[in-house]
Amino acid sequence: MSETGSASIADDGTRIVAKGDWTLEHITLLDRLRTSLQRQVRAQARVDGHGLGRVDTAGASLLLELVGDDVSRIDVASEALRKLFAAVARAENAPPAKRRRKDSGFLSAIANVGAAAEAVWRDSVALVGFIGLILSAFARTFPIPRRWRITSTVAHIEQTGLNALPIVALLCFLVGAVVAFLGATVLKDFGASIFTVELVGYSFLREFGVLLTAIMVAGRSGSAFTAQIGSMKAREEIDAIRTLGLEPVDVLVMPRVLALIVSLPILTLVGMLAGIVGGAAVCVMTLDVSPLMFITRLHETTTVRHFWVGMSKAPIFAFLIAAIGCLEGFKVAGSAESVGSHTTSSVVQSIFVVILIDALAAIFFMEINL
Numbered sequence: 001m002s003e004t005g006s007a008s009i010a011d012d013g014t015r016i017v018a019k020g021d022w023t024l025e026h027i028t029l030l031d032r033l034r035t036s037l038q039r040q041v042r043a044q045a046r047v048d049g050h051g052l053g054r055v056d057t058a059g060a061s062l063l064l065e066l067v068g069d070d071v072s073r074i075d076v077a078s079e080a081l082r083k084l085f086a087a088v089a090r091a092e093n094a095p096p097a098k099r100r101r102k103d104s105g106f107l108s109a110i111a112n113v114g115a116a117a118e119a120v121w122r123d124s125v126a127l128v129g130f131i132g133l134i135l136s137a138f139a140r141t142f143p144i145p146r147r148w149r150i151t152s153t154v155a156h157i158e159q160t161g162l163n164a165l166p167i168v169a170l171l172c173f174l175v176g177a178v179v180a181f182l183g184a185t186v187l188k189d190f191g192a193s194i195f196t197v198e199l200v201g202y203s204f205l206r207e208f209g210v211l212l213t214a215i216m217v218a219g220r221s222g223s224a225f226t227a228q229i230g231s232m233k234a235r236e237e238i239d240a241i242r243t244l245g246l247e248p249v250d251v252l253v254m255p256r257v258l259a260l261i262v263s264l265p266i267l268t269l270v271g272m273l274a275g276i277v278g279g280a281a282v283c284v285m286t287l288d289v290s291p292l293m294f295i296t297r298l299h300e301t302t303t304v305r306h307f308w309v310g311m312s313k314a315p316i317f318a319f320l321i322a323a324i325g326c327l328e329g330f331k332v333a334g335s336a337e338s339v340g341s342h343t344t345s346s347v348v349q350s351i352f353v354v355i356l357i358d359a360l361a362a363i364f365f366m367e368i369n370l
Helices: 024-038 057-066 079-093 106-141 150-160 162-188 193-234 237-243 248-286 291-301 304-330 336-367
Strands: 006-010 015-022 046-055
Touching: 006 024, 015 024, 015 057, 024 057, 046 057, 046 079, 057 079, 106 248, 106 304, 150 162, 150 193, 150 248, 162 193, 162 248, 193 237, 193 248, 193 291, 193 304, 193 336, 237 248, 248 291, 248 304, 304 336
Parallel strands: 015 046
Antiparallel strands: 006 015
16 A cells, blocks of 8 residues: 655745655545645745655646646655656646648648659659669679579569460450451541551551550569569568678569560560451451451551561560569568558559650650651
């Protein structure tokens, strides 16, 4: 049992002698005592606390009320009690927190836009820095063949290239058929249905072949890179790689980047051919164009420069998709939720960058008449 706190008045009301425990469990009795003492003490009375036992914030607050929250008028023997009274006095004298002014939503919208812009800038700077890190790793390891990780690179080529061939071919075939059908439907009103051949050839050689393939690879392989590296980050395997004296960029990033640089042009070629075959199938069925006539017209009207325009973008897209996927994997904080959010971010960023670069490339090639 703790001793209930007490207090008495001495020296004609100029000194209050406090004893015992001033704690929360006795707060009712102590509050009555404080009320009684306040009627009897003089204005500048001091508290003699040398007889105090245990004191908590509730008891300290009552004693401070007796001296008008003036800590200098409380005499205690313990340094800990002195700090306690000072802390309680600061808390009681602190200005009240300002109430946030409620806005109608406009300021919140502006703040969200600013936060999103800052996040885009931060991600862009991080991506540029990571690209520089990858290039420096290439320059460091390329002259030393024994540091090439050929087995890992070939395995990733199989995962990102060979295993993706069926879905890329099917997607491009169906899109090619849709483009040819829409083109034939519109051009038929002008008596120019035969130009559907040029529409399919130009669109898939220059744009659709590489763009659809890159988007498919970003959703399939870019997300896989993020999930794989993110899971390793969560299990602290990347720290183990550093402990072994190896660079995570050399071990994890370079094989994936090289694999995608090799795989994406091959997938792009397959996508171009599949799209043209899909368009040819629609032309044969709806326009009474024989396969030989389709191939002949495509050969006569479509030059090889359109093919090289599309293929020139494939390695760039592959490098950016792999870089973004690996970078988001390294950003994982260590939980399953973080792996999921960064995987989603990887896909969104990759597709956005691919479409942005494709649009800029289209403008550039148009300006140089290529």
